[in-house]
Amino acid sequence: MGDSELEAIRARRMAELQQQMGGQDVDQEKQRAEALQREQEMKNTMLAQLLDQSARARLNSIALVKPEKAKMVENMLINMARSGQVGGKINEEQLKGLLEQVSEKTGRSGKVKFDRRRLDSDDDDY
Template sequence: MADPELEAIRARRMAELQQQMGGGSSTDEQQQKQEESRARQEEMKNSILVQVLDQAARARLNSIALVKPEKAKMVENMLCQMATQGQLPGKIGEEQLKSLLEQVSMQTAKKTTVKFDRRRMNLDDSDDDY
């Protein structure tokens, strides 16, 4: 390998490294922007929920969020969507929130069944071999 070829390879490698180092800072900036946008969205959602829910309903939703965060997120998103579309006449009380929670539960409910095969238990004759 001649010296000019070696220098060209070194120059390409150096350019790649510089690009990676420069790209790392832009990735950090992108992550920071994404975090800021998530924070803004969360703040908007919280302000909408404060306007839409009364105190008792808000407390119930917060306690549900502790136990089942995915269910609480679904209800929060549904409430925000209803509020932005103008489907909510006023503040939602605890009873109305309960009915919304029941609707979400019915949509996400999965039936689980347990089936016992008792015949296997009777066919096991390992004790009779002695």
């Protein structure tokens, strides 16, 4: 066997090994993606059962602007439901209360404060 034949055999074997290893990684990645999708579907189903239409719309609007805050509220709602603290559908006003609780926990008031500085009269002379 010549060097070129050995190189061709080695290249084919390396390609086969990479294909086998890559196939396993792809399968694991598919399984992870499917598990995440199932988890998200279960979460959406629970939230649909917990929230009325206006509260769900508000939560979706918040998720567009502040996704981390919306996730915190979603997790809070799911935990409340699992522990039996929710006694029916949550309306928009109740959701606002939960949002205020989350804002207090995170330390952000959600209000913007403007600090306007006035110019001295000396600066007006150009």
